[in-house]
């Protein structure tokens with residue numbers, strides 16, 4: 178059985194977590210034959226805790242659900258990519274403590290660029306005052322102090338960031354380099 182592990186992506190909305198999670202999932206399953214599950218905040222809210230809003234306590238419960246799923250899946254040989262903003266340090270520390278084979282990846286991007294990208298128009302709604310407890314605006318995003326890896330999506334491509342994560346997973350021996358056979362073998 179493959180070693181299970183958790184790649185915990187954290188960063189502001191629009192920083193690039195979902196984009197990198199998608200690329201990483203493809204690379205892990207195609208090149209390393211690993212079973213991968215991607216967790217998103219929407220997935221958890223829709224299936225486990227639909228009553229939660231975005232106040233600090235609600236986010237905390239949302240993250241606790243994600244941590245529990247990471248723990249269950251990774252101990253059964255699944256690679257889990259958590260693509261939740263997870264703005265609070267205490268929650269991310271809990272994820273590290275409770276999940277074996279864990280790396281925290283800070284998906285770093287300046288707030289102004291996230292606002293400019295505004296993938297789902299959510300920053301505009303927040304600036305118009307239509308969103309309560311918006312992270313990065315009224316609920317501060319707490320930058321990781323000691324992440325295992327930082328990827329800077331204003332300076333590198335999503336493919337480069339994905340490559341850095343794979344390199345870190347290889348270094349930690351959470352994944353093993355595949356032998357490349359010549360074509361036709």
Ligand SMILES: Nc1ncnc2c1ncn2[C@@H]1O[C@H](COP(=O)(O)OS(=O)(=O)O)[C@@H](OP(=O)(O)O)[C@H]1O
Nearest residue numbers: 189190191218231236239261262263309310311312
């Ligand atoms: N206050 C508020 N109201 C509505 N929507 C919000 C709010 N804050 C954040 N967002 C958007 O929801 C995405 C996840 O935020 P969450 O609060 O669920 O994140 S988390 O559970 O704390 O990680 C998050 O996007 P992603 O980071 O892309 O997942 C935001 O687009």
Ligand SMILES: Nc1ncnc2c1ncn2[C@@H]1O[C@H](COP(=O)(O)OP(=O)(O)O)[C@@H](O)[C@H]1O
Nearest residue numbers: 189190191192193194195196296330333334335
């Ligand atoms: N280097 C990069 N890494 C990741 N996303 C990037 C990068 N450069 C531009 N983008 C774009 O930024 C947006 C990030 O959105 P998304 O991945 O949904 O962020 P998040 O999941 O953090 O909210 C996407 O439209 C993506 O194409």
